[in-house]
Amino acid sequence: MNIHLHGADVTERTLAIVGELKGLEGPLLPILHEIQDEFGYVPEECLPVLARELNLSRAEVYGVVTFYHDFRKHPAGRHVLKLCRAEACQSMGGDRLAERAKALLGIDFHETTPDGAVTLEPVYCLGLCSCSPSAMLDGEVHARLDDAELEALVAEARR
Amino acid sequence: MTVKIYIPRDAAALALGAEKVATAMAEAIAARGLDATIVRNGSRGMHWLEPLVEVETAEGRIAYGPVKARDVASLLDSGLLSGGTHPLCLGKTEEIPFLKNQTRLTFARCGVTDPLSLDDYRTHGGLRGLEKAVSMQPAAIVAEVTESGLRGRGGAGFPTGIKWKTVLEAQGAQKYIVCNADEGDSGTFADRMIMEGDPFVLIEGMAIAGIATGATKGYIYTRSEYPHAIAAMSAAIENARAAGVLGASVLGSAHAFDMEVRTGAGAYVCGEETSLLNSLEGKRGLVRAKPPLPAHKGLFDRPTVINNVISLASVPVIMDKGAAYYRDFGMGRSRGTIPIQIAGNVKHAGLYETAFGLTLGEIVDEIGGGTASGRPVKAVQVGGPLGAYFPRALFDTPFDYEAFAAKDGLIGHAGIVVFDDTADMLKQARFAMEFCAVESCGKCTPCRIGSTRGVEVADKIAAGIEPEKNRELLADLCNTMKFGSLCALGGFTPYPVMSAMTHFPEDFAPAPVVEAAE
Numbered sequence: 001m002n003i004h005l006h007g008a009d010v011t012e013r014t015l016a017i018v019g020e021l022k023g024l025e026g027p028l029l030p031i032l033h034e035i036q037d038e039f040g041y042v043p044e045e046c047l048p049v050l051a052r053e054l055n056l057s058r059a060e061v062y063g064v065v066t067f068y069h070d071f072r073k074h075p076a077g078r079h080v081l082k083l084c085r086a087e088a089c090q091s092m093g094g095d096r097l098a099e100r101a102k103a104l105l106g107i108d109f110h111e112t113t114p115d116g117a118v119t120l121e122p123v124y125c126l127g128l129c130s131c132s133p134s135a136m137l138d139g140e141v142h143a144r145l146d147d148a149e150l151e152a153l154v155a156e157a158r159r
Numbered sequence: 160m161t162v163k164i165y166i167p168r169d170a171a172a173l174a175l176g177a178e179k180v181a182t183a184m185a186e187a188i189a190a191r192g193l194d195a196t197i198v199r200n201g202s203r204g205m206h207w208l209e210p211l212v213e214v215e216t217a218e219g220r221i222a223y224g225p226v227k228a229r230d231v232a233s234l235l236d237s238g239l240l241s242g243g244t245h246p247l248c249l250g251k252t253e254e255i256p257f258l259k260n261q262t263r264l265t266f267a268r269c270g271v272t273d274p275l276s277l278d279d280y281r282t283h284g285g286l287r288g289l290e291k292a293v294s295m296q297p298a299a300i301v302a303e304v305t306e307s308g309l310r311g312r313g314g315a316g317f318p319t320g321i322k323w324k325t326v327l328e329a330q331g332a333q334k335y336i337v338c339n340a341d342e343g344d345s346g347t348f349a350d351r352m353i354m355e356g357d358p359f360v361l362i363e364g365m366a367i368a369g370i371a372t373g374a375t376k377g378y379i380y381t382r383s384e385y386p387h388a389i390a391a392m393s394a395a396i397e398n399a400r401a402a403g404v405l406g407a408s409v410l411g412s413a414h415a416f417d418m419e420v421r422t423g424a425g426a427y428v429c430g431e432e433t434s435l436l437n438s439l440e441g442k443r444g445l446v447r448a449k450p451p452l453p454a455h456k457g458l459f460d461r462p463t464v465i466n467n468v469i470s471l472a473s474v475p476v477i478m479d480k481g482a483a484y485y486r487d488f489g490m491g492r493s494r495g496t497i498p499i500q501i502a503g504n505v506k507h508a509g510l511y512e513t514a515f516g517l518t519l520g521e522i523v524d525e526i527g528g529g530t531a532s533g534r535p536v537k538a539v540q541v542g543g544p545l546g547a548y549f550p551r552a553l554f555d556t557p558f559d560y561e562a563f564a565a566k567d568g569l570i571g572h573a574g575i576v577v578f579d580d581t582a583d584m585l586k587q588a589r590f591a592m593e594f595c596a597v598e599s600c601g602k603c604t605p606c607r608i609g610s611t612r613g614v615e616v617a618d619k620i621a622a623g624i625e626p627e628k629n630r631e632l633l634a635d636l637c638n639t640m641k642f643g644s645l646c647a648l649g650g651f652t653p654y655p656v657m658s659a660m661t662h663f664p665e666d667f668a669p670a671p672v673v674e675a676a677e
Contacts, residue, residue: 025459026421028441033383033422060442067443067600068424070383086345087540090590091503091578092531124427124544124594126384127348128174129502129576130206130509139386143174 010045013038018053028054028064032071041072077112077119079157081105082136085122088129097133097150098122104154118157162195162240164188165213165220167270169202169355170387171348177210179228184212187231195240201356203270204510205257213252216242222252257507257526262488264496265473266349266512269356275394277402280359286404288478292367293412297327300371304474306482308494313339313430313467314542314571314647316493316560319474322464325454326372329462334374336365336416337439337458337465340381340388341423341430344543346574349498350468352510354381354388357472358395359404362418364471366409367478368464369416377418378458379468380435383425392420427544427598431646432465434600445602446646467572469498488514493559501527503540503576520554523577534579538663540587542571544594545651547658548584567658569651584663588633589617591655595648606649609640613656620667630660630667 017034021027031050035042042065051058065071083089083098098109105113105120112119128134131143137153145153166172166181181197188195203211208224212234221242223234230247237245249255263269272279280286292300305320326334338361342350353361365377381388396418399405407415421439423429429438433447436458457463473495477485486494493515499522501508506528523529523539530536538548547568549556556566563570578587592613599606613636619629637653644650660667 026439026441029421029424029438033424054441063443064441068426070424086594087544087587087590088345088503088576090587091576091582123384123425124598125343125345125347126170127342127351127382128171129346129348129500129574131171131175131209132503134174136384141170141174141387143171 010039010043011049014046014049015053018050022053028056028061032065032068036071040075044073077116079117079138080119080121081153081157082121082123082126084124084126084128084132084134086125086129088125089133092132094133097145097147100147100150101154104151113158117159118154160194162193163198163215164195164239165198165200165215167202167210168199168274168387168391169209169270169352170385171206172202172209172211173387175209175225176227180210180212180226180231183228183231187235191235193235193240198273200272201269201274202352202510203252203258204266204352205255205507206509207507208249212239214239214242218242218251220252222249222255223247224249257509257511260526261512262496262514263512264476264485264488265360265469266353266357266498266510267476268360269352272357274356274358274391275398277359277398277404280357284479285359285475286363286410288475289363289366289404289410291478292370293410293414297371297373300367300478301327303482304371304477307477307485308482308489308492309470309473309477309485310493310560311467312469312473312497312572314569316570319466319470322454322466323368323372325452326374326462326464329455331462333376333459333461334372335458335461335463336368336372336374336377336418337436337463338365338377338379338468338471339430339432339435339465340379340385340468341435342385342468342572343382343427343430344545344572344574346502346540346543346576347500347572348502348574349500349510349572350381351385351388353468353472354379354385355391358392359399360472360475361392361468362395362399362404364474365418366405366416367474368466368471370409370414372462372464374462374464375415375417377416378439379418379420380423380429380439381420382423389420389422396420426600427594428600428646428648431648434646436463436465443600445600446648448645469572490514490516490557490559491561493561497558497570497573499558500572500574501577502574504530504532504579505577506531515557515559517558518554519549519556519558519575520551522558522575523554527575527577530577530579532579532581534581536577537580537582538578538584538587538659540576540578540655541574542569542654543574544591545569545647545654546571546574547654548587548662549658550662552662567661568654584659584666585617585621588656588659588667589614589621591652591659592617595652599648603643603645603649605640605643606645606652609636609644609649610652612636613640613652626668633660
């Protein structure tokens with residue numbers, strides 16, 4: 001993930017992604033996912049390019065980007081730790097585990113550690129409700145977490 | 160003969176270490192020079208036993224679990240390949256009571272087959288429904304589905320056949336089949352398990368829906384939180400296309416049908432069908448007013464069938480074995496089987512497919528085995544974040560759409576989350592409002608503003624500020640949200656809130672006033 005891109009690079013890559021996916025029906029979400037995969041977030045410079053290429057207003061594109069929780073306006077840390085906060089995980093001590101994670105990392109949800117290593121995010125259900133509480137670290141799922149396993153996950157993320 | 164060892168690739172199994180087990184097993188097989196191969200199957204749904212390793216023997220499949228990577232050596236030492244005895248041995252998989260007592264129609268192959276092998280799918284009865292459908296008139300297919308009594312398994316319980324009939328009769332140059340796989344409800348994982356464990360059954364169901372209604376294009380809209388399901392589903396679609404199950408000529412017939420997977424972006428409300436359609440079109444996931452119905456003006460304003468994963472995945476068995484076979488299971492107006500997802504603080508958590516009609520108590524106490532913590536069950540939330548909390552006093556409620564509605568609840572997508580006696584129901588009610596506030600699409604006022612006000616009122620009750628007045632206010636607010644919201648998000652958030660307040664009034668009692676210490 002390159003987070004020090006110049007405006008021209010962003011425009012160029014955005015145009016390439018749009019070119020690739022424009023033929024889809026309803027292409028905006030697939031394009032935004034691709035942009036976030038490419039840059040790690042959705043840079044603001046993309047928005048006018050998308051609007052022009054897809055014949056939308058900038059307000060429409062902005063509205064879509066900000067509607068969905070997944071799309072970031074800023075780069076995340078090197079690792080993203082998502083903790084499930086939904087009911088099934090609550091029933092198995094998810095709230096307490098979340099407090100523990102915050103304390104271990106010294107940050108709150110939606111924040112990134114000062115060293116840029118870990119971003120902590122809430123997620124509402126990973127579909128692992130039969131083995132709660134659960135978490136996802138960079139796309140890898142973990143379930144039936146206890147304190148020791150959470151500490152191991154946090155340590156792995158901090159590296 | 161090469162022995163088959165099954166190690167699931169289901170996300171729940173992976174989250175419990177199945178990948179490490181598979182790696183250790185592959186290394187051990189190679190190091191010992193054994194004649195064995197590893198099949199990465201779906202999950203059998205007994206998640207307290209995951210990772211569940213199975214081995215194929217002359218007597219049938221023998222199960223071992225829960226297996227950790229460090230158990231691999233001792234398993235092989237004990238003669239795993241011939242189903243040898245070991246402390247983790249559970250005997251024949253099919254004889255494990257949790258599995259044996261189920262009626263698996265929709266999930267017949269889940270955990271049994273290699274999810275990406277079309278040959279395996281065929282060997283286990285796959286594609287028979289589609290083979291029949293290609294030789295039938297569309298109206299006859301619709302009639303078969305209608306007669307089966309299948310109702311929308313996403314939660315609304317609308318008769319699937321009626322929906323299909325409307326689309327069949329609608330005029331449009333292009334029609335769509337949209338599969339709602341935006342399974343965001345806590346406590347539910349049936350859609351995920353099918354997509355990861357038997358993706359071809361969903362493909363087959365969607366192709367049948369296409370032929371029945373004249374739709375040639377399908378979309379599966381699923382969640383970004385489900386990367387494993389997306390990967391499995393996409394790979395299965397490619398395999399199906401390569402084998403001529405999808406494409407310009409479905410199974411060599413005159414029917415064309417193709418499909419693709421689309422990924423949401425973390426918005427719960429997109430599980431609501433009209434919001435989902437907007438999202439698929441690349442717009443904000445705002446809810447649309449109905450009418451027009453999606454069947455008339457759906458995706459890109461064209462006639463669209465929008466069904467849940469389980470509804471569509473139940474169609475192949477209906478077409479294969481006939482409407483009567485399916486309809487004979489169940490009770491009242493709830494026909495067929497339902498994959499109940501037992502989750503949360505429960506001993507035997509997992510997926511249990513059975514005919515409608517078991518009581519909630521049977522599901523939680525007998526099948527689920529009570530709480531995982533060993534403490535008494537206090538409440539169970541049925542039907543996801545918008546479902547009611549049921550106390551023990553209502554455990555005689557049979558699992559049936561109408562019976563749950565009669566008790567001011569809903570079965571929703573059939574997820575059950577068990578809570579022990581440490582649960583604070585005021586906190587759960589507050590969470591329901593908070594969740595609604597976070598996830599509201601913002602289009603209608605009762606949901607957008609009501610949920611935020613609901614959190615504030617719940618906080619006042621917790622703080623002991625005019626509790627009686629605020630309980631009344633909360634009930635009044637719930638009433639407004641229930642009847643004034645555009646969709647089920649704002650409309651059903653009152654279910655968990657009101658059920659918590661009605662059945663657990665002690666948790667809504669004023670907090671003792673703490674006098675200043677001076």
